[in-house]
Amino acid sequence: MLDIRFIRENAEAVQANARNKACDVDITTLLKLDTDCRVLQGQVDELRQKRNDNVEKSKGGRPTPELIAEGKVIKDQLAEIEPKLKEVSAEFLGLLKKVPNMAWPDVPVGHSEEENVVVKTVGDVPKFDFIPLNHAAIAAKRDWLDKERASKVAGSRFAYVKGDMVRLQFAIINFVMDLLGDETKIAEIAKNNKLDVSTKPFVPVLPPYMIRTEVYDAMDRLEPRDERYKLENDDLWLQGSAEHTLGSMYVNEVLDESQLPIRYLGYATSFRREAGTYGKDMEGLFRMHQFDKLEIESFTTAENGLNEHLLFAAIQDYMLTQLELPHQIVQKCTFDIGKPNARGVDMNTYLPGQGKYRETHTADYMTDYQSRRMNTRVRRKSGALELVHTNDATAFALGRIMIAILENNQTADGQVKVPTALQNYLGGRTIL
RNA sequence: GGAGGAGUGGCCGAGUGGUUGAAGGCGCUACUCUCGAAAAGUAGUAUCUUGAGUAAUCGAGAUCGCGAGUUCGAAUCUCGCCUCCUCCGCCA
Numbered sequence: 001m002l003d004i005r006f007i008r009e010n011a012e013a014v015q016a017n018a019r020n021k022a023c024d025v026d027i028t029t030l031l032k033l034d035t036d037c038r039v040l041q042g043q044v045d046e047l048r049q050k051r052n053d054n055v056e057k058s059k060g061g062r063p064t065p066e067l068i069a070e071g072k073v074i075k076d077q078l079a080e081i082e083p084k085l086k087e088v089s090a091e092f093l094g095l096l097k098k099v100p101n102m103a104w105p106d107v108p109v110g111h112s113e114e115e116n117v118v119v120k121t122v123g124d125v126p127k128f129d130f131i132p133l134n135h136a137a138i139a140a141k142r143d144w145l146d147k148e149r150a151s152k153v154a155g156s157r158f159a160y161v162k163g164d165m166v167r168l169q170f171a172i173i174n175f176v177m178d179l180l181g182d183e184t185k186i187a188e189i190a191k192n193n194k195l196d197v198s199t200k201p202f203v204p205v206l207p208p209y210m211i212r213t214e215v216y217d218a219m220d221r222l223e224p225r226d227e228r229y230k231l232e233n234d235d236l237w238l239q240g241s242a243e244h245t246l247g248s249m250y251v252n253e254v255l256d257e258s259q260l261p262i263r264y265l266g267y268a269t270s271f272r273r274e275a276g277t278y279g280k281d282m283e284g285l286f287r288m289h290q291f292d293k294l295e296i297e298s299f300t301t302a303e304n305g306l307n308e309h310l311l312f313a314a315i316q317d318y319m320l321t322q323l324e325l326p327h328q329i330v331q332k333c334t335f336d337i338g339k340p341n342a343r344g345v346d347m348n349t350y351l352p353g354q355g356k357y358r359e360t361h362t363a364d365y366m367t368d369y370q371s372r373r374m375n376t377r378v379r380r381k382s383g384a385l386e387l388v389h390t391n392d393a394t395a396f397a398l399g400r401i402m403i404a405i406l407e408n409n410q411t412a413d414g415q416v417k418v419p420t421a422l423q424n425y426l427g428g429r430t431i432l
Numbered sequence: 433g434g435a436g437g438a439g440u441g442g443c444c445g446a447g448u449g450g451u452u453g454a455a456g457g458c459g460c461u462a463c464u465c466u467c468g469a470a471a472a473g474u475a476g477u478a479u480c481u482u483g484a485g486u487a488a489u490c491g492a493g494a495u496c497g498c499g500a501g502u503u504c505g506a507a508u509c510u511c512g513c514c515u516c517c518u519c520c521g522c523c524a
Contacts, residue, residue, distance in 0.1 A: 041482070045493040052493090055505045058450065063504060071504025212514095254442090254479095379442095383461090385479080 001220075001373045002099050004034055014099060020109050020334035023100045030099065033092040040085040047078045097220075101369040103334045104306070104343040110333025116346070117333070122317065123326035125350050126408050133414075134353025135406040136284030139165060141414045142432075145284065156282075157274060157289040164432040168405065168418075169292065169398045171425035173267060176294050176395050177204050179319065180265050186315075193314040197307045202265040202296060207245040209268060210236040215248045218373040220340040226275040242266030242295035243364075243392040250376040255299065255388060257380050261308060262299040265395060267292070285399040286358070294395035301378060302368065305389030306343070309365035312393035313345040316361045319395065322421040325404050326350040328357050342367045349400075353407040360400045363393035 007014050008031065015027040051074045058067050103109075108117050126132075139145035144165035150158040161169070179185050180202040187199040213235050216222040221244050222237070229238040239245050246266045255262070270293050281287035296315070300308045313329065320327045330346040337344035347361035368387035371377070378388050409417040416432045423430055 038482070041493080045482075048493060051505080055450065058504080063450085068504045073504095075504070 001097055001369065002101065003372065004096060007031070007096075007099065008034065014102070017102050017334075018100055020103065020111075021100045021337070021339065022111065022335055023098070023339060025095065025098045025100075027099070030092070030095045033088060033095060036088050037085070037092050040081060040088060043081050044078065044085055047074055047081065050074050051078070097373075100339040101342050101367060103337065103341075104365070106331075107337060107343055108331065108333045110335045113333075113336050115333040116336055117331045118328050119331050119345075120317075120329045121327075122321060122329070123324070123350075125326050126352060128352070128410075128412075130412045132352040132407060132410060134283060134351075135403040137353075138406045138410055138414060138416065139284065147284075155289075157287065159285060159288065161285070165402060165406075167426060168402055168422070168432065171422045172396055172398060172401060173294060174425045175322075175422055176319065177265065179322075180296065180315070180395070186311075189314050189318050190311060192318075193310065195307050195311050195314065197304065197311045198261050200261055200263055202263040205242075205246060205264045205266045207239075207242050207249075207266050207268055209239055209245070209271075210234075211239050211245055211248065212236060215251060216244060218251065219244055219248050219370055220373070224275075227273050229271050229273060238271040239268065240272050241270050241392075242268035242293060243297055246295065246297040247366075247370055247390050247392060248374060250299065250374070250388075252375045253377075254385065255376070255378045257301065257378055260300055260378060260388070261304065264297045266295045266297060268295070269293075285403055288399060291400075292398040294398070295392060296395050297390070297392045299371075299376065299378075299388045299390060301380070302386060302389050305365060305367060305391065308389070308391045309343055309345075309363060309393075312363045312391055313347075315395070316345075316347045316363060316393060320347060320349060320361075323401070323405065323419045324421075325401075325408055325419075327360070338364065340364075340366050340369045342369070347394075349404045351404055351407050352410075353403070358400070360397060360404060361394040364391065366390045366392070 002014065007027065011027050011031060015025075018025045018027070051071065054067060054071050054074060058064070063071070108115060110116065136145065142163065142165075144161065144163050146160040146162065147158070150160050181204070183199045183201050186201060190197050190199060210231065211219075213222065216228075216237055221240065222228065228240060231237065243266075245268070246264050250262075269290055271290055272288075274287055274289060277287060285291070296312060298308055298312075317327070317329055327347050327349040330348055332344040332346055341364050343365040345363040346359050348357035349360040350357050367389050370390050371387040376388050376390075377385050379385060405419065406416050409419065411417065411431075418426055418430050418432060426432075
């Protein structure tokens with residue numbers, strides 16, 4: 001959520017930003033409601049002041065019948081205005097919540113995904129002297145993937161992942177935990193990208209997979225609800241990313257500046273209904289209702305937020321490079337970054353089975369947009385209270401990254417070469 | 433799931449209808465004292481919204497887990513919810 005005071009002072013820019021993000025909000029209406037609220041609030045406050053004065057007069061002893069009669073009049077007047085205020089406030093807040101975060105000044109304005117900007121292409125697209133298979137075909141040959149039986153048990157877009165592919169997943173997890181738990185590695189990544197950031201390592205976390213409606217909404221991740229799984233008998237949803245439960249950890253808390261940055265590496269199975277994607281990416285593991293993901297999340301001061309975001313993207317680039325996967329770094333345009341984002345970067349990894357780069361990572365910088373509703377603040381050394389800035393990013397979506405490894409590292413005889421960085425995590429094996 | 437207990441400021445804790453935004457203590461900050469530190473003393477020390485002011489600041493409203501209600505008046509009474517604790521049941 002944006003600060004209403006900021007909107008009051010920058011109404012035109014906020015409206016333009018919403019247009020650039022293809023968000024349908026009317027700032028004029030919002031500001032009208034804002035004024036209405038304040039007028040009503042003023043009336044209510046005035047009546048409450050009268051009520052308090054009235055009570056004050058009978059302090060210590062019993063109130064006179066006159067005072068009680070006066071009090072009753074005030075009470076009736078309040079009963080008339082307070083519900084109006086409540087109604088208008090609810091309408092106001094509903095509209096305020098719809099206003100998207102301001103895009104960072106360097107985000108390209110665009111009106112479709114096509115206008116995202118490829119910043120850098122890393123690694124060469126592999127050349128095969130045979131026709132490369134897609135990961136579903138490779139996995140089928142090795143009995144690593146069983147979607148048919150999964151569909152009997154759970155429906156479409158579920159799978160049994162088996163054998164060496166499971167070992168590969170755990171190898172990747174351990175690789176990332178070691179890497180992001182190593183301060184010297186983070187320092188190296190920061191230095192190579194000329195980023196002046198903390199080198200604090202990431203703490204691994206297994207978060208809850210379920211989240212309350214109220215908290216999900218405050219994270220601005222509940223919508224679109226069509227995309228979420230709701231638990232019928234409880235006020236709970238299955239999370240769609242560890243971001244949702246990591247970013248909300250400190251709801252209604254005040255952190256101390258000395259604690260920052262707080263950096264987490266969350267591992268969670270994530271759930272998405274994939275509503276409206278019927279028939280899209282049906283083969284293999286690319287788009288599933290359930291997938292495992294390593295996610296990084298951090299809380300920083302405002303002035304460190306942007307560099308943290310750039311570090312997150314640099315970490316993604318570094319890890320893909322370590323796994324020897326050809327990829328593109330894409331700066332997303334205003335249309336594509338998303339409502340709560342100030343800035344967004346994607347990593348698109350080359351998939352020989354599809355012959356194109358596909359999204360495997362995303363890095364989101366939220367500034368204080370999430371923390372404002374989350375009410376997560378930091379006590380600065382000066383004593384001032386400020387909202388924290390949040391960043392989140394994919395470390396690896398395990399399904400998609402294994403697709404990339406299988407397809408890029410396949411051999412003519414249906415084997416898969418293990419990237420050097422992962423060999424130690426697979427008992428020294430060089431081939432699967 | 434059943435029975436019982438509890439949730440007050442950064443922390444501990446008093447407070448069961450009327451100068452209680454809230455005693456007292458701890459912590460923290462400043463000052464006094466001291467060569468300095470400690471001790472002691474004095475003072476200060478919540479957040480949000482809103483109005484005035486360049487600002488320091490001042491006025492008003494709200495906040496005692498969350499929400500609703502009773503009342504002239506609610507931290508205090510009633511109802512619902514959440515969380516924690518104890519016991520029973522179930523269970524990886």
